[in-house]
Amino acid sequence: MSHHHDAPLRSTNADLQEIEKKMDRRRFLTRTSLGIGSLALGSLMGMEKIFAGSTPASPPALESLPANLGLPHFMPKAKRIIYLFQSGGPSQLDLYDYKPKLVDLHGQELPDSVRDGQRLTGMSADQSSFPMAASAFKFQQYGQSRAWVSELMPKTAEIVDELCFIKSMQTAQINHDPAITFFQTGHQLPGRPSMGAWLSYGLGSDNQNLPAFIVLVSKNAVQDQPLYARLWGNGFLPSQYQGIQFRSGKDPVLYLGNPENYDGKDRREMLDYLKSLNEVQHDTYGDPEITARIAQYEMAFRMQTSVPEVTDMSSEPDWVYELYGEESRDPGTYAANCLLARKLIEKDVKFVQLYHQGWDQHGNLPSGIRNQCQKTDQATAALIKDLKQRGLLEDTLVVWGGEFGRTVYSQGTLTADNYGRDHHPRSFTKWMCGAGVKPGMVYGETDDFGYNVVKDPVSVHDLQATILHLFGIDHERLTFKHQGRRFRLTDVEGHVVNKILT
Amino acid sequence: MADWITFIGRFHPLWVHLPIGFLVLAVLLKIYGDWRKSDSFREAVSFSLLLGTGSAAIAATLGYLLSQSGGYEGNLLDIHQIGGWVTVLLAGLALGMSRANRAFSTAVQYPVYGFLLVALFVTGHYGGSLTHGADYLTAYAPFGEKKESEARILNSIEEAILYTDVVQPILKNKCNSCHRPGKAKGELLLDSYESLTKGGENGPVILAGDAAKSELIRRVTLPESHKEFMPAEGKEPLSPEEVEWISWWIEQGKADPNLLLTQSAPELIAWAEPRLSIRQASASTTTSIDTAQIGNLKRMGFRVRVLSQETGALDVVLPEEVAQGKSSEFLKALATVKDQIHWLSLAQTGLQDSDLTRVAEFTHLRRLRIENNPITNQGLASLQSLTKLEVLNLNGTQITAQGLSQLASLKNLKSLYLWNTGIPSGDPSLSQWESGVVKVVGK
Numbered sequence: 001m002s003h004h005h006d007a008p009l010r011s012t013n014a015d016l017q018e019i020e021k022k023m024d025r026r027r028f029l030t031r032t033s034l035g036i037g038s039l040a041l042g043s044l045m046g047m048e049k050i051f052a053g054s055t056p057a058s059p060p061a062l063e064s065l066p067a068n069l070g071l072p073h074f075m076p077k078a079k080r081i082i083y084l085f086q087s088g089g090p091s092q093l094d095l096y097d098y099k100p101k102l103v104d105l106h107g108q109e110l111p112d113s114v115r116d117g118q119r120l121t122g123m124s125a126d127q128s129s130f131p132m133a134a135s136a137f138k139f140q141q142y143g144q145s146r147a148w149v150s151e152l153m154p155k156t157a158e159i160v161d162e163l164c165f166i167k168s169m170q171t172a173q174i175n176h177d178p179a180i181t182f183f184q185t186g187h188q189l190p191g192r193p194s195m196g197a198w199l200s201y202g203l204g205s206d207n208q209n210l211p212a213f214i215v216l217v218s219k220n221a222v223q224d225q226p227l228y229a230r231l232w233g234n235g236f237l238p239s240q241y242q243g244i245q246f247r248s249g250k251d252p253v254l255y256l257g258n259p260e261n262y263d264g265k266d267r268r269e270m271l272d273y274l275k276s277l278n279e280v281q282h283d284t285y286g287d288p289e290i291t292a293r294i295a296q297y298e299m300a301f302r303m304q305t306s307v308p309e310v311t312d313m314s315s316e317p318d319w320v321y322e323l324y325g326e327e328s329r330d331p332g333t334y335a336a337n338c339l340l341a342r343k344l345i346e347k348d349v350k351f352v353q354l355y356h357q358g359w360d361q362h363g364n365l366p367s368g369i370r371n372q373c374q375k376t377d378q379a380t381a382a383l384i385k386d387l388k389q390r391g392l393l394e395d396t397l398v399v400w401g402g403e404f405g406r407t408v409y410s411q412g413t414l415t416a417d418n419y420g421r422d423h424h425p426r427s428f429t430k431w432m433c434g435a436g437v438k439p440g441m442v443y444g445e446t447d448d449f450g451y452n453v454v455k456d457p458v459s460v461h462d463l464q465a466t467i468l469h470l471f472g473i474d475h476e477r478l479t480f481k482h483q484g485r486r487f488r489l490t491d492v493e494g495h496v497v498n499k500i501l502t
Numbered sequence: 503m504a505d506w507i508t509f510i511g512r513f514h515p516l517w518v519h520l521p522i523g524f525l526v527l528a529v530l531l532k533i534y535g536d537w538r539k540s541d542s543f544r545e546a547v548s549f550s551l552l553l554g555t556g557s558a559a560i561a562a563t564l565g566y567l568l569s570q571s572g573g574y575e576g577n578l579l580d581i582h583q584i585g586g587w588v589t590v591l592l593a594g595l596a597l598g599m600s601r602a603n604r605a606f607s608t609a610v611q612y613p614v615y616g617f618l619l620v621a622l623f624v625t626g627h628y629g630g631s632l633t634h635g636a637d638y639l640t641a642y643a644p645f646g647e648k649k650e651s652e653a654r655i656l657n658s659i660e661e662a663i664l665y666t667d668v669v670q671p672i673l674k675n676k677c678n679s680c681h682r683p684g685k686a687k688g689e690l691l692l693d694s695y696e697s698l699t700k701g702g703e704n705g706p707v708i709l710a711g712d713a714a715k716s717e718l719i720r721r722v723t724l725p726e727s728h729k730e731f732m733p734a735e736g737k738e739p740l741s742p743e744e745v746e747w748i749s750w751w752i753e754q755g756k757a758d759p760n761l762l763l764t765q766s767a768p769e770l771i772a773w774a775e776p777r778l779s780i781r782q783a784s785a786s787t788t789t790s791i792d793t794a795q796i797g798n799l800k801r802m803g804f805r806v807r808v809l810s811q812e813t814g815a816l817d818v819v820l821p822e823e824v825a826q827g828k829s830s831e832f833l834k835a836l837a838t839v840k841d842q843i844h845w846l847s848l849a850q851t852g853l854q855d856s857d858l859t860r861v862a863e864f865t866h867l868r869r870l871r872i873e874n875n876p877i878t879n880q881g882l883a884s885l886q887s888l889t890k891l892e893v894l895n896l897n898g899t900q901i902t903a904q905g906l907s908q909l910a911s912l913k914n915l916k917s918l919y920l921w922n923t924g925i926p927s928g929d930p931s932l933s934q935w936e937s938g939v940v941k942v943v944g945k
Contacts, residue, residue: 070811071811072809072810072811074812075809075813075815079807079817204807206805206819207805208805347821348805348819348821389921389942390873390897390919390921391871391873391897391919394893395869472809495742498743498773501772
């Protein structure tokens, strides 16, 4: 098929033509407000060339945003981030927050003075007793930093000198979905942009051929709590800033491949024509979502070649698979996703978000958490080692952790070798590592019960402010006006945790 | 009772605008009426003067009550107060003459109106000086000598003095609106080291070596609802960091006014550094970002990122799929922005030893990635000029231990990557860098 579109394109939609006629009498308004407004918006989004639209032969380059938004606000330390989100709420008491006094207190009631009237979840609030459970696992100190790590994480123990443990994380949410939503968007209710979308919007994309924000969800996890795509959504930001999920299997990104017998040239011609149609639409309505749509089609076109390239693992030598663990040969596992994350980072993808579910051990914690760690410990440590030797840890930030911690008291009956732990928002452990973060550091402290933070509390907004800071962004100045209010990732809170920065 | 007086007195700043309006209006009506030779304005003039005199008397009374709460500088206050009562008297005089049915000629009346205006403006000006500071009006005046800009401009962070450049600006920012010459609430001035050590009506506010016993720290760390919490009256409180650094200065710094910032805690330095005005090396401050230039580079396939809008520092990446082994041609294109490139990656682009002479011209480089290229010791010699280099990635190159000695001039180097180069980790050539330098070697 062949098209010749020398004549200016006009819509054949009767309604649209009707509107165009009516437009004449308010041409002035259209040109001065909508026209200039959408042009300004276009340049704000760095898409002048899409507007110009006269050179369809070369895919339009998305000029990066910073010059227009005035970002970064100061010299960044980090260029990219890998966020290893451990969904479900890993038990800090069984992994990193060593509480030796609990051995003597094992089985005793949690003192009321410690709980201090805190509301519990519906799952354990009606328990008649709250017996404290010491961890069933042995702890040991590692590295020069002498950080405590339990026997569940032997590989992570090898890299503690690269890590900065924050033992005093606190969140306001006690249930999974609001807590994850809070961590990823800065608000417990859905609707706000995710952190990756904010970074993508604020700093633009370094690699024109791949999305700035890519999401990988482990296929080999216990999927007991759901993850919704809105966790990597754009909220009210233009939609090209949302995260793109890569799946395992033949099609890493759905609907990206061409149908059979349909070659790339046809696709290009179709997209050019579609784009000019969309421009007609945009001239009429001035809706920024139309330009977002155009940008997304163009990105999808470029991803037709770039995604198969970057997800091709055939060039990785055997020692890499040995480092990340044998599971890394199976695409879609946590280990394979860690390896893919490194490859994406090497291509200058800004934000790689991993999710590994299944950390929600309400009962049978010892066996459940052992299983979780077996699937994640080696690959996590391998990723850090691999980034380090390649020199990528200089400008790549890695964050590990879940949405909240777990209670010191046992949910359900405490037996000699079994216990469960309920959700605990008051204290839990995360670690960060890489670009601009002090290596071999432990920040914050909890009490002897691991229940309350006694030193240097870090809120979710504090962590978000700190991450943005590492990217050269003042979290109070990256805002987007929506429904009459300027929103930001950290809402009205957040303090940069300067003490953990180099 | 004292509270009541203060409460009523505080209506003074609100009320004073009324007599100003009435009295100016009266003068304008008088002039306009006489100019139009119309009698119909006489009643209006009288009425405006009546309102003006009444409201001026109330304003002066409220002002007197406010002055009883103290905290205003005597000299300015006296002038303002006398000016206020003079205004009331002159307004009353004008009112009397106006109502005396032409008993007074214009030649007598006009001087009174003139004095009234002068008294009004003088009083108003001194009132403004009391509230906003004596230099409020002139600070941004387009004429006259400009005061030195707020922050001291430093040549380097080594020059920064903890008290002068960190503590004093915080006090100036958060405390000066009340504790400054002209207002001195609680008889306390916080505008200089001398006044800080002298203290206020309750004695000294800082105790060198003991932050907890220092009144200043106590006041700013009280619960915000506490009566004695400072800054008072809902003004912006000090941030936790600000309190911490002032405490540090008092406690560890023994409140020494000459202590250098670099002698303080690393966290403090990290916090303070971005807040100082440090003069940048001239080459990097003057370079602005040429978007057309960057656009050209991007069209060629470079990934270009602005690192800092202020200095124009750039992060440039030449992707391997773009370079396709022809890195030397691409390098020529970078010459136009060579002083702006702070981070550069030429990894796996087929970079040769001869190309490194061109890279050596990018003397502002902080981070350089040239891993996985056929580079040998010979090429490494060119990099000696990159004295600002902090991170150097030589993974997968053909350099050897001997070659490293050529990098001795890189005093700022913090990380050196030598993975896949065959240089063993215990090699003596690595010892030329201090132990703090990260050296990644071998597989």
